[in-house]
Amino acid sequence: MGLFKGKVAVVGIGEVPSGKFPDRPCLQNALEACREAILDSGIEKNEIDTIIPTGTFFDRRYNTDMIFSKLVEELGLLGKAHNNFQVFAGGSSSSTMLKTACGLINSGLAEVILCVQSDKTGSAPVQEMIDLFATFGVPDEWETPYGFFMGATGSLNATRYMHETGTTPEQLASVVVSMRKWAALNPNAMLRRELSVKEILDAKMVATPFTTKEGNVLADGGAAFIVTSTERAKDLRNQPVYPLGFGSRVCHYSISQDMDLTRLGFSEASQEAYEMAGIGPEDIDIAELYDGYPIFPLITLEGLGICGRGEAGAFVYEGNTWPGGKLPMTTNGGMLGQGHTAAGGGVAVLVEAIRQLMGKAGERQVKDAKIAVESSLGGTFMDSHIVILGRELP
Amino acid sequence: MKEYKKPLPKPTPWSKPFWDGCKNRKLLIQQCISCKKYIFYPKLFCPFCLSPDLSWIEATGKGKIYTYTVVYAYQPTEFSADVPYVVAVIELEEGVKMMSNIVDCKPDNVRCDMDVEVIFEDITEEFTFPKFKPVI
Numbered sequence: 001m002g003l004f005k006g007k008v009a010v011v012g013i014g015e016v017p018s019g020k021f022p023d024r025p026c027l028q029n030a031l032e033a034c035r036e037a038i039l040d041s042g043i044e045k046n047e048i049d050t051i052i053p054t055g056t057f058f059d060r061r062y063n064t065d066m067i068f069s070k071l072v073e074e075l076g077l078l079g080k081a082h083n084n085f086q087v088f089a090g091g092s093s094s095s096t097m098l099k100t101a102c103g104l105i106n107s108g109l110a111e112v113i114l115c116v117q118s119d120k121t122g123s124a125p126v127q128e129m130i131d132l133f134a135t136f137g138v139p140d141e142w143e144t145p146y147g148f149f150m151g152a153t154g155s156l157n158a159t160r161y162m163h164e165t166g167t168t169p170e171q172l173a174s175v176v177v178s179m180r181k182w183a184a185l186n187p188n189a190m191l192r193r194e195l196s197v198k199e200i201l202d203a204k205m206v207a208t209p210f211t212t213k214e215g216n217v218l219a220d221g222g223a224a225f226i227v228t229s230t231e232r233a234k235d236l237r238n239q240p241v242y243p244l245g246f247g248s249r250v251c252h253y254s255i256s257q258d259m260d261l262t263r264l265g266f267s268e269a270s271q272e273a274y275e276m277a278g279i280g281p282e283d284i285d286i287a288e289l290y291d292g293y294p295i296f297p298l299i300t301l302e303g304l305g306i307c308g309r310g311e312a313g314a315f316v317y318e319g320n321t322w323p324g325g326k327l328p329m330t331t332n333g334g335m336l337g338q339g340h341t342a343a344g345g346g347v348a349v350l351v352e353a354i355r356q357l358m359g360k361a362g363e364r365q366v367k368d369a370k371i372a373v374e375s376s377l378g379g380t381f382m383d384s385h386i387v388i389l390g391r392e393l394p
Numbered sequence: 395m396k397e398y399k400k401p402l403p404k405p406t407p408w409s410k411p412f413w414d415g416c417k418n419r420k421l422l423i424q425q426c427i428s429c430k431k432y433i434f435y436p437k438l439f440c441p442f443c444l445s446p447d448l449s450w451i452e453a454t455g456k457g458k459i460y461t462y463t464v465v466y467a468y469q470p471t472e473f474s475a476d477v478p479y480v481v482a483v484i485e486l487e488e489g490v491k492m493m494s495n496i497v498d499c500k501p502d503n504v505r506c507d508m509d510v511e512v513i514f515e516d517i518t519e520e521f522t523f524p525k526f527k528p529v530i
Contacts, residue, residue, distance in 0.1 A: 131470055207463040212468075256491050
């Protein structure tokens with residue numbers, strides 16, 4: 001395990017602001033993110049031999065175009081690119097794209113890989129999106145007939161977690177407080193107004209225990225990153241970011257079939273990633289954790305061993321994850337702050353981890369950050385992924 | 395029976411006995427003849443040992459609420475008239491989990507680990523849904 005360590009580097013990133021931009025086509029989000037990532041890396045674009053566009057939910061036509069090499073044509077790589085194929089796992093497309101890229105680079109099957117995501121769930125009609133998302137990852141025979149829908153997923157995890165740990169609604173709401181504080185510092189974020197615990201809990205209830213302010217807001221957006229070999233990264237302009245460890249577990253398709261909704265697979269995933277990276281929880285400078293709903297960063301903090309069982313709520317409530325806190329967490333504001341761009345919610349979190357380690361996070365830059373952990377979850381929070389990244393060669 | 399406009403299950407050949415069971419007021423789950431494990435939702439073959447030899451047994455219909463949520467807003471369009479409604483994951487005495495609704499109980503009174511038992515709600519001529527109510 002971990003043969004890629006020290007052999008693979010992320011060398012460039014690009015991102016368009018998240019928000020509602022009805023006049024900005026999906027393709028534009030993707031193209032602008034790609035162009036920015038290429039220019040950011042300083043790599044000659046004709047060196048890109050593999051494009052991995054992850055999937056898009058809103059625009060099926062655009063998604064098909066991505067599968068069928070539209071970007072190869074747009075980027076002037078006809079006859080030069082070797083591969084164009086999709087890697088798609090919903091919210092965990094971030095970690096799985098990077099994992100795939102690491103394998104390809106390390107095996108010599110690719111030299112320079114461009115990973116990209118774009119979606120437009122923010123400009124679509126709200127009820128249409130709710131009805132569409134209602135079907136995603138929700139078994140039509142065993143869950144849909146009872147009125148279950150994706151927007152109620154985190155609520156099932158949270159109810160059981162509160163029952164087992166005594167975590168309070170105020171502590172859960174404080175995760176949103178933390179996300180919004182970071183989003184306020186992020187020019188690409190959609191929800192940049194800070195919120196108080198009271199405002200969050202007083203908002204309209206959606207599915208207990210979560211209110212409208214505790215659910216992610218659908219957004220348009222796009223992001224890209226470039227992966228190459230450590231050797232090729234040597235004379236490029238950016239501080240290379242090295243993947244050091246991966247760990248993951250798939251724990252359900254149907255949320256009702258998960259063995260433990262209060263833990264998911266994060267303990268096993270973290271253990272695996274720590275062993276591969278040769279580090280422990282005490283070495284982490286930044287935790288770029290996938291949110292979606294406030295419960296998931298708490299479960300992840302505990303799986304990572306950063307907090308003890310049932311202690312993550314108090315840890316966040318006390319401000320440890322805020323700007324200036326002991327452990328900066330999800331510093332782009334996550335889906336609760338930057339906005340949920342479908343699979344891109346996770347890609348944005350990964351891009352932020354890379355951005356921080358490159359030292360390019362502007363006002364929200366965490367000083368001297370050497371090691372970042374990124375997490376992601378796809379579908380109805382089916383799979384738990386942990387990625388450890390560093391800016392020093394192992 | 396008035397027209398039912400909410401989503402209906404689309405049974406597979408191997409899940410049809412479950413829905414037929416509900417119509418007959420029986421909560422049926424599968425049991426693997428080879429490894430004896432209980433299985434829900436219905437599978438084509440045993441997910442534990444891959445044996446295709448599965449039998450149907452009648453569950454006791456009793457269980458506990460593993461987790462739940464009370465839905466107030468942003469529900470799928472077809473459920474607009476039902477809010478607030480309770481969606482729960484019930485762990486049956488046999489150890490398998492299933493999603494359903496909690497009925498005959500004020501949403502505010504639902505709790506994790508609450509003892510519940512199945513009741514059958516006729517939905518259409520073809521479908522009867524298993525739902526759960528608190529054991530008093």
